[in-house]
Amino acid sequence: MNGLLVCPKSTGNTFKVCSHVADNSDAELLVLNQSPEKDLKKYTSIILCSGVYGG
Numbered sequence: 500m501n502g503l504l505v506c507p508k509s510t511g512n513t514f515k516v517c518s519h520v521a522d523n524s525d526a527e528l529l530v531l532n533q534s535p536e537k538d539l540k541k542y543t544s545i546i547l548c549s550g551v552y553g554g
């Protein structure tokens with residue numbers, strides 16, 4: 500699988516988990532507004548990651 504993890508920011512729990520998964524798998528990490536632009540067509544899976552801020 501050629502996966503991409505999309506993380507909203509480079510701090511916080513979501514980033515820690517995404518970094519760990521990216522470091523220990525074939526998945527790549529994209530941090531919004533910080534990583535260089537990626538060609539999304541090359542990924543078979545794109546996973547959008549976020550903390551929950553319901554209340």
Ligand SMILES: Cc1cc2nc3c(=O)[nH]c(=O)nc-3n(C[C@H](O)[C@H](O)[C@H](O)COP(=O)(O)O)c2cc1C
Nearest residue numbers: 508510511512513514515548549550551552553554
């Ligand atoms: C103001 C606030 C609201 C939150 N609301 C929820 C919620 O509704 N459900 C939940 O499971 N976690 C909730 N959380 C916990 C966050 O989802 C959790 O801390 C998460 O790891 C934050 O992700 P981040 O560090 O990447 O921003 C809330 C945290 C805060 C500070």
